[in-house]
Amino acid sequence: MNNKTVLVTGSSRGIGRAIAYHLGKEGYNLVLHCHKQRDQLELLASELLAMGRSVRLLQFDVADRQLTEQMLLEDINQHGIYYAVICNAGIARDNPFPILSGDDWDQVIDTNLGGLYNILQPLVMPMIQARKPGRIVTLSSISGLNGNRGQVNYSAAKAGIIGATKSLALELAKRKITVNCVAPGLIETDMLENLPLDEIKRQIPARRLGKPEEVAALVSFLLSDAAAYITRQVISVNGGLL
Secondary structure (H helix, E strand, O other), rough: OOOOOEOOOOOOOOHHHHHHHHHHHOOOOEEEEEEHHHHHHHHHHHHHHHHOEEEEEEEOOOOOOHHHHHHHHHHHHOOOOEEEEEOOOOOOOOOHHHHOOOHHHHHHHHHHHHHHHHHHHHHHHHHHHHOOEEEEEEOHHHHHHOOOOOHHHHHHHHHHHHHHHHHHHHHHHHHHHEEEEEEOOOEHHHHHOOOOOHHHHHOOOOOOOOHHHHHHHEEEEEEOOOOOOOOEEEEEOOOOOO
């Protein structure tokens, strides 16, 4: 057991939940986060506690800059800085651009891209001051790499995450803090509900959807000592789609 602590935002469901669960099995202690769905977060916490992990729960909207900073600083002031931060929290509000509302644009940008700033900005200096190796992993999407119809807002935010990741990696490399981006393709989560999955699978060279656990395994590797020389990279988990 390594006793290192990892913050995983948006860990109540989907990819974030799979990441947190996988890291728990790998021996990490977890700080779990959600905006809503507290009951799902508590269920995950109970599973991690049964593994013998230390678990803390945080609940706030990552788009709320002041509250995010307050909650994070209170946690690290009481318990110490995290070894790793996984920026996974995000939302989608899809529509063709001509009918995409300003509110749908703002919510997706503020949560997915603004939330990245709101999470990392209070934490990076404490990570530097700890003078220890650290890890930051951001979650983008194949939409951020290639664009997607009906997702101009989502693609813009996810592409912005890639740019921010690459720039932050340059700033932190000499501090032994790696910063990498994972860009999932079509993964079996509730975000794919009501989509024509048989048609979608035919477009994927692997002829199947990805599993959240496959994304989680990559994130776990990027947190390991073996990945200490990997930084500023964007790695897509997409079955050959891109």
